[in-house]
Amino acid sequence: MSNKDIISVNLKVWRQDGPNDKGRFEDYSLKEVNTHMSFLEMLDVLNENLMKEQKQPVEFDHDCREGICGSCNLVINGIPHGPEARTAACQLHMRHFNDGDTITIEPWRATAFPVIKDLVVDRNAFDRIMAAGGYVTVATGNAPDANAIPISKIDADSAMDYAVCIGCGACVAACPNSSASLFTGAKVAQLSKLPQGAPERKQRVKAMVEQMDKEGFGDCSNFAECEAVCPVGISITSIATMRTEYVKAMFS
Amino acid sequence: MEVADKTTFKWDSKIPTGPLTEKWKTHKNNVKLVNPSNKRKYNILVVGTGLAGASAAASLGELGYNVKAFCIQDSARRAHSIAAQGGINAAKNYQNDGDSIWRLFYDTIKGGDYRAREANVYRLAEVSNNIIDQCVAQGVPFAREYGGTLDNRSFGGAQVSRTFYARGQTGQQLLLGAYSALMKMVHSGKVEVRTREEMLDLVTVDGTAKGIISRNLVTGKIERHAADAVLLCTGGYGNVFYLSTNAKNSNVTAAWRCYRKGALFANPSFTQIHPTCIPVSGEYQSKLTLMSESLRNDGRVWVPKAQGDKRHPNEIPEEERDYYLERIYPSFGNLVPRDVASRNAKNVCDEGRGVGESGLAVYLDFADAIKRDGEKAIRDRYGNLFEMYQKITDENPYEVPMRIYPAVHYTMGGLWVDYNLMTTVPGLFALGEANFSDHGANRLGASALMQGLADGYFVIPYTIGNYLTEVTPGEVDTTHKAFDEAEQSITAEIEKVLNIKGSKTILDFHRQLGKIMWDKVGMSRDEQGLKEAIEEISALRKEFWSDVFVPGQPATYNKYLEYALRVADFLELGELMARDALDRPESCGGHFREESKTPEGEAKRDDENYTHVSAWEFTGVDKAPVHHREPLIFENVKLTQRSYK
Amino acid sequence: MASFANALQSQVGRKILTGLTGIFLTLFLVAHLSGNLSLLIPDGGEAFNRYADFLHDLGPLLWIAEIILVALFLIHAYIGISIYRNKKKARPVDYKYYKSQGGPSKQNFASKSMLISGSVILLFVILHVMHFKYHLFSPETYMTSYNGEEMVDLARHVEVAFLNPWIVAAYSFVMILIGVHLKHGVWSAFISLGAKNPKITPVLYVVGGVVAVLLAAGFLLLPLYIYINGGLS
Ligand SMILES: Cc1cc2nc3c(=O)[nH]c(=O)nc-3n(C[C@H](O)[C@H](O)[C@H](O)COP(=O)(O)OP(=O)(O)OC[C@H]3O[C@@H](n4cnc5c(N)ncnc54)[C@H](O)[C@@H]3O)c2cc1C
Ligand code: HEM
Numbered sequence A: 001m002s003n004k005d006i007i008s009v010n011l012k013v014w015r016q017d018g019p020n021d022k023g024r025f026e027d028y029s030l031k032e033v034n035t036h037m038s039f040l041e042m043l044d045v046l047n048e049n050l051m052k053e054q055k056q057p058v059e060f061d062h063d064c065r066e067g068i069c070g071s072c073n074l075v076i077n078g079i080p081h082g083p084e085a086r087t088a089a090c091q092l093h094m095r096h097f098n099d100g101d102t103i104t105i106e107p108w109r110a111t112a113f114p115v116i117k118d119l120v121v122d123r124n125a126f127d128r129i130m131a132a133g134g135y136v137t138v139a140t141g142n143a144p145d146a147n148a149i150p151i152s153k154i155d156a157d158s159a160m161d162y163a164v165c166i167g168c169g170a171c172v173a174a175c176p177n178s179s180a181s182l183f184t185g186a187k188v189a190q191l192s193k194l195p196q197g198a199p200e201r202k203q204r205v206k207a208m209v210e211q212m213d214k215e216g217f218g219d220c221s222n223f224a225e226c227e228a229v230c231p232v233g234i235s236i237t238s239i240a241t242m243r244t245e246y247v248k249a250m251f252s
Numbered sequence B: 001m002e003v004a005d006k007t008t009f010k011w012d013s014k015i016p017t018g019p020l021t022e023k024w025k026t027h028k029n030n031v032k033l034v035n036p037s038n039k040r041k042y043n044i045l046v047v048g049t050g051l052a053g054a055s056a057a058a059s060l061g062e063l064g065y066n067v068k069a070f071c072i073q074d075s076a077r078r079a080h081s082i083a084a085q086g087g088i089n090a091a092k093n094y095q096n097d098g099d100s101i102w103r104l105f106y107d108t109i110k111g112g113d114y115r116a117r118e119a120n121v122y123r124l125a126e127v128s129n130n131i132i133d134q135c136v137a138q139g140v141p142f143a144r145e146y147g148g149t150l151d152n153r154s155f156g157g158a159q160v161s162r163t164f165y166a167r168g169q170t171g172q173q174l175l176l177g178a179y180s181a182l183m184k185m186v187h188s189g190k191v192e193v194r195t196r197e198e199m200l201d202l203v204t205v206d207g208t209a210k211g212i213i214s215r216n217l218v219t220g221k222i223e224r225h226a227a228d229a230v231l232l233c234t235g236g237y238g239n240v241f242y243l244s245t246n247a248k249n250s251n252v253t254a255a256w257r258c259y260r261k262g263a264l265f266a267n268p269s270f271t272q273i274h275p276t277c278i279p280v281s282g283e284y285q286s287k288l289t290l291m292s293e294s295l296r297n298d299g300r301v302w303v304p305k306a307q308g309d310k311r312h313p314n315e316i317p318e319e320e321r322d323y324y325l326e327r328i329y330p331s332f333g334n335l336v337p338r339d340v341a342s343r344n345a346k347n348v349c350d351e352g353r354g355v356g357e358s359g360l361a362v363y364l365d366f367a368d369a370i371k372r373d374g375e376k377a378i379r380d381r382y383g384n385l386f387e388m389y390q391k392i393t394d395e396n397p398y399e400v401p402m403r404i405y406p407a408v409h410y411t412m413g414g415l416w417v418d419y420n421l422m423t424t425v426p427g428l429f430a431l432g433e434a435n436f437s438d439h440g441a442n443r444l445g446a447s448a449l450m451q452g453l454a455d456g457y458f459v460i461p462y463t464i465g466n467y468l469t470e471v472t473p474g475e476v477d478t479t480h481k482a483f484d485e486a487e488q489s490i491t492a493e494i495e496k497v498l499n500i501k502g503s504k505t506i507l508d509f510h511r512q513l514g515k516i517m518w519d520k521v522g523m524s525r526d527e528q529g530l531k532e533a534i535e536e537i538s539a540l541r542k543e544f545w546s547d548v549f550v551p552g553q554p555a556t557y558n559k560y561l562e563y564a565l566r567v568a569d570f571l572e573l574g575e576l577m578a579r580d581a582l583d584r585p586e587s588c589g590g591h592f593r594e595e596s597k598t599p600e601g602e603a604k605r606d607d608e609n610y611t612h613v614s615a616w617e618f619t620g621v622d623k624a625p626v627h628h629r630e631p632l633i634f635e636n637v638k639l640t641q642r643s644y645k
Numbered sequence C: 001m002a003s004f005a006n007a008l009q010s011q012v013g014r015k016i017l018t019g020l021t022g023i024f025l026t027l028f029l030v031a032h033l034s035g036n037l038s039l040l041i042p043d044g045g046e047a048f049n050r051y052a053d054f055l056h057d058l059g060p061l062l063w064i065a066e067i068i069l070v071a072l073f074l075i076h077a078y079i080g081i082s083i084y085r086n087k088k089k090a091r092p093v094d095y096k097y098y099k100s101q102g103g104p105s106k107q108n109f110a111s112k113s114m115l116i117s118g119s120v121i122l123l124f125v126i127l128h129v130m131h132f133k134y135h136l137f138s139p140e141t142y143m144t145s146y147n148g149e150e151m152v153d154l155a156r157h158v159e160v161a162f163l164n165p166w167i168v169a170a171y172s173f174v175m176i177l178i179g180v181h182l183k184h185g186v187w188s189a190f191i192s193l194g195a196k197n198p199k200i201t202p203v204l205y206v207v208g209g210v211v212a213v214l215l216a217a218g219f220l221l222l223p224l225y226i227y228i229n230g231g232l233s
């Protein structure tokens, strides 16, 4: 944590022209980084500088910059979303770095998340997992009154704990095996806590797990690294829940 | 491009006749239906996958139409709706505090300062309850009471508790609900979602919408999509101010291209400035972060009584603090509507009583609430917001009052639509924040989510059929010359912007535009400023087209190229906003004209002359647009000067 | 319904199987250890030899148990290895810089070396069986008799082996590796088998560590005792 208002940093940024390019690190140095800046604002400044020299800016994904859309995906100094726990890269501020630090920035790396350019990757595999079963089948207009089925506050809160996943993929990026279990488990666990969607519970877990396999993610070894980097702190109990749901689906 | 004849232009807002409370029911009974086996012959493009787009695409897919949905993010789930925090309104009256459809309607119309259509707003209030039912059925984990029933909170501009919420992530949960419904339809094959694909033009044939031109943002390839109807659900354009609470990629491009193709743009200057945002901290600032309005349920807003009081807030004694909202508006207190709260914050800062380094901030203090309910209760209610505040500012709001300042948040203006949500281009519909329909001159908190979902789940599935029955499906395909022309012009535009290779960055222009907009078309506006703004924006636009530097190649992933095209459109929109503001010399809702205020400094409407919607017709980039006025007729509510005292 | 065969191929199914086999192997170790510890009863190895003889006399039942045990090992090892092969496929280009976030992360020496510790255990088990069951390294067979009952003096066999410093060193090393394997393994198996109460999982992690230490220490006790003591009694 820096006490200074202005620091300078050296950046080692992964540059890759396209999916088939081998890629390489490039070094940049930035003087005069205000420590109240967010990490992405620091990259904005880098890109402004590059463009002022008519050079190619670094491509990175971002949108809300509030830690909720799940767009940003940077591996900062070896950790997805950077050194601050429970903080998406866009919510990381430069005050967590020191004057003269060298900061490495890499993209998510996984077969299922191919690099598009520089730090931008393709995460559509997550959409396909969701399409396989991450929903309650209810057609518009068919719903009973919202209070018709009471749900205990404990269950509702617990469902919410799992529902807050922002779909960023940091769990995959951090996992030594590139497993998507935390993401998939979070959805399965959320819906397992609610009476809605109970009729298709078994089908759901089976289909989502199958799709997860197909996408080329790795197995889960219970390293819990995913939970450690998850910006919203999804617990690996979601993975355990996915497994019990799966067993229930298997024996019925 | 067909532009309707200016002199003979006829309004038809298609509002059904009959009593207000019966209009929607009657209309639903009267709309023409598409035979189920015919539905699959119709192709519909849904541009945008926010609450409006995702709910529309899912519902239309369920009905059996072929739907293609587009979004610029890498997943439909990342649409900007995800960021909404506070909640969604509905007239369920679960709290038994006297709420009703009528009250929700009335609050919304009044909150909008009587610049919205009665019929639309009433319909919105009517379907609000179905939305909650639908979302719960999808598995949206709304907050609940111990007994298992749904919990509510109160929001600004209302005296009942009707806001449903899921912690501080209501938008996220609602969008994930709609997204899951969408993915379900993707699974069934009825909907195709094209992510990272940006609509760059509307294709019209004989003035009717028949498709779009888009750019695949990964490969840079220009694509053509033909359809029988196009639904624009592309969100708001607050980013014209550069700094706003909108996501960085939110933009006006799709709507703007439709405007250029003949869709009227309504009330473009009606912008909501949200009172509770984290203040700007420096030049590098790239966006502003909203602190949910729900915080005003428990937080008390104050500034020091004395000017330039630089003491630490906790050292300023009670009697030297001015809880100005409670003082000026005793009955609504801290829960006055957003426009009122924002303007008052600006006023106290203009008086030199603002706090923080820049003097552009006021305090939002939770000390009393923590004393009353305990820190745990406050943490349960706002934990994640407090955490976010601390991450950004490095200050602990449990101990030090938050510093907040107004920021651009929402745009009430948008494409003009009739009661069926169709724009003036037949076959082109606009839903959600992209249209102008329901919020008048000011939107009440928690009603944008309601509107987006109302449009997508409960309105468009009925009204689109009415249009489609008159269309032969698949009439036009992508080989039509209208597609050739549209594609060529987009390709040429991209070439052009890439070849300028000027000396200023896109950001330079966007910042400069933002500053003009904030200073002159922002929280308070006057004739002189607006006229200057028109001049300055027009000059800035010319400079952009001669001196901007856009890096890279057209046929690759190139985020700065996307950005350049969006800023180019903002540079046209900004001017239109200033014109619109200039042509409305009254104050109403979020639109405050210095020339029109009460002796106490409150906004003063001029109902005699301005009870209308302003809708603008494009005539050419550097030409003055034509101003049309749709009169607003109020048969059910009496227009009163809003008072929250 | 997910068919069982499908389940074996799915990541989740596989993981549940690793957990199940792991737990059963751990239980086997507990049983094995309690048998071993009977050597420490100062009765000249009688209890231990009788126990071994009892097992031997089970005949076909013992074969079945042995087959199950071998199957457990094979399934467990096969899946364990395939998890590591998948891992390479799932991330062919590795990070140039990679660091654990810490906090709730359970990445540590133990969890990162599961394949290595497991493989060494596998190798050891083969040698171990050859050694004590098929007398590979010590061809002579000691016999003893209790109340006229003639039986193999396995205790003596063990004693002889553990008087050899090389064997003691190698054996101790592997026992420590078993501890390391189980430090992550026991906890991991609980999660694999669905432990999902967030209040309990941290406790399980501690329990896993304790089980690992106890088992390793238990297995270490015997060789060290024999070696230091210069024999069983
Ligand atoms: C920080 C914040 C908090 C808010 N909180 C609340 C709240 O508590 N309650 C409330 O009621 N409202 C709230 N709002 C307002 C509300 O969130 C929005 O008005 C609403 O979500 C807009 O939904 P939408 O579907 O119209 O558009 P969006 O969600 O903005 O979606 C736009 C979609 O269009 C796509 N798109 C845009 N341009 C193109 C293009 N050219 N081609 C292809 N696709 C395109 C995008 O990819 C995206 O999918 C909040 C807004 C903000 C900024
Ligand atoms: C006495 C013998 C053994 C015992 C008691 C044992 C126990 C365990 C346990 C309890 C687990 C955790 C299971 C889970 O994560 O669900 C585990 C995991 C593992 N075991 Fe073993 N094991 C033994 C032998 C072996 C052998 C012979 C191998 C051979 C390679 C092996 C390789 C592995 C691997 C690689 C893992 C980690 C699996 C993963 O990454 O998810 N183990 N073991």
Ligand code: SF4
Pocket: A164, A165, A166, A167, A168, A169, A170, A171, A172, A182, A183, A186, A226, A229, A230, A231, A232, A233, A234
């Ligand atoms: S589980 Fe956490 S890390 Fe994984 S995608 Fe969801 S939010 Fe991101």
Ligand code: FES
Pocket: A061, A062, A063, A064, A065, A066, A067, A068, A069, A070, A071, A072, A088, A089, A090, A091, A166
């Ligand atoms: S940019 Fe949206 S989560 Fe980081």
